[in-house]
Amino acid sequence: MSKLIAPELIGEKARIVAAPVQGRIPTSVDRTFQLPAALYGVTVACYLGFLAVTAMAFGNPGLIIPMVIIGFITIAGFGIPAIWAWMKPEHKQRALDLDNFAGRGIMTHTGRLKPRDAATQVLILPVLVFLWGLAVVTIAATI
Secondary structure (H helix, E strand, O other): OOOOOOHHHHHHHOOOOOOOOOOOOOOOOOOOOOOOHHHHHHHHHHHHHHHHHHHHHOOOHHHHHHHHHHHHHHHHHHHHHHHHHOOOOOOOOOOOOHHHHHHHOEEEOOEEEOHHHHHHHHHHHHHHHHHHHHHHHHHHHHO
């Protein structure tokens, strides 16, 4: 419940303190996730491949608009973060190239991951989605 408090009472009880000291705002931010762009490219290719396979198999004029919307969302879902990674303020961090990634792997909160393990974690869902699309199209073609 709320109740009216007289301004005089607030003046008696209020404690006035100095403003907090503002810390230095960091000028360097890492927005890259340190994964090579090739992994993102394969991910986008798998999602768009799923879309292409299902669009070709179940091609129907009534599905044009939903397919275009799904394609746009997929491209925007990866394009906007890519643009965000290159935004200002300027930063020294760059995404790892494939050679560095293959040699060092990637550091996570739970420790260093081997390149094979990191690539598996990143690509398992997109590859499964693409294979699922192929399976659905195959089942529909055989029935």
